[in-house]
Amino acid sequence: MNEELCDEEKSYHEWVANNLSFVNQNKQSISIMKKLYMEGFAAGFDYRYKLRAEEELQK
Structure with missing residues (x-):
């Protein structure tokens, strides 16, 4: 694997x-940071997709 x-x-x-031990003590905070990062990452992809679609429409 x-x-x-x-x-x-x-x-x-x-x-x-x-x-x-650090991870176990801060599991909730790490989980929240991971979710926020993933949402931001997805928003970036969504923005790029919309930008490309808009550029294609302008051609």
């Missing part, structure tokens, strides 16, 4: 393993 992970994912898994 680890062979399928990219370097960033491997480094994240290693960081979590090395900082497990």
